[in-house]
Amino acid sequence: MLKDVVMEVQNTNGNTNRIKLLIFQLMKQLGYVLMFFLFLLVLTFLLRHSVPAIGNVYYSFQCQVLNNRLTRFLNISIAKPNEWCPKCEFNFTDDVSQHKKAYYLEGIQPQKNNQRLNRLYTKGVLKKLESNNYFYIRDLNYSYPYLLPEAQKFIFNLCKMYSDSCANNHLDYVPITITSITRTIESVERLKMNNRNAISESAHLRGKTFDISYTAFGCNTKQFKMLSDILVQCRRENQCFVKYETNGCLHITVN
Ligand SMILES: [Zn+2]
Numbered sequence: 001m002l003k004d005v006v007m008e009v010q011n012t013n014g015n016t017n018r019i020k021l022l023i024f025q026l027m028k029q030l031g032y033v034l035m036f037f038l039f040l041l042v043l044t045f046l047l048r049h050s051v052p053a054i055g056n057v058y059y060s061f062q063c064q065v066l067n068n069r070l071t072r073f074l075n076i077s078i079a080k081p082n083e084w085c086p087k088c089e090f091n092f093t094d095d096v097s098q099h100k101k102a103y104y105l106e107g108i109q110p111q112k113n114n115q116r117l118n119r120l121y122t123k124g125v126l127k128k129l130e131s132n133n134y135f136y137i138r139d140l141n142y143s144y145p146y147l148l149p150e151a152q153k154f155i156f157n158l159c160k161m162y163s164d165s166c167a168n169n170h171l172d173y174v175p176i177t178i179t180s181i182t183r184t185i186e187s188v189e190r191l192k193m194n195n196r197n198a199i200s201e202s203a204h205l206r207g208k209t210f211d212i213s214y215t216a217f218g219c220n221t222k223q224f225k226m227l228s229d230i231l232v233q234c235r236r237e238n239q240c241f242v243k244y245e246t247n248g249c250l251h252i253t254v255n
Helices: 002-013 016-050 052-074 096-103 114-122 149-168 185-194 221-236
Strands: 135-137 176-180 209-213 240-244 249-254
Touching: 096 240, 096 249, 149 176, 149 209, 149 221, 149 249, 221 240
Parallel strands: 135 176
Antiparallel strands: 176 209, 209 249, 240 249
């Protein structure tokens, strides 16, 4: 296309100055693109070193975006689900019936809507989770940030162990991203309209289940390995049941 444009310019008035101008403008545009990427790199570096909690989430987000963009444009994937989450399909295999064991007697009854969950929260039955330096709660479209106290405690312990592990290995702490928490009958119905795999008897209705995103770790593969090893250990000690989901998350029910 550039060749055609150049030919046209030459044919019409043979003025090489116009070609030079065209090349200059193209170089200018290229310069802006390079400066933009340089700006992103510097911003990431500064954020990761000054505010690791925000910087590492931002870094992971960039990796995710890069992976998605390359996948779409080049029709290749630089990271498949099992590469984001090595060995997860072997380590985290607890099926629906295993998770049910953990919530069948001790979970809350499925609640109709958010108002009902709120009521359980004001009565002190459920605890509310809020993003902090250790974990980040992504926008919840189909669930609400409430869990039973033992599940909340499990997340705090998990973050503590993972944080200690990062410190011992001289790695920056990358906050865990939680993508789904407690659902209601109403939100499960909404979810079923968008996702055929969603089931009415979702473990997320019972106040003991949440999802952690493994893709959110992006390029921070060492940190994810730390977390994954800790989850394997918790699983062995029967503290929880974990299912590897190919949609990008680990589905965890606290025992
Ligand atoms: Zn889940």
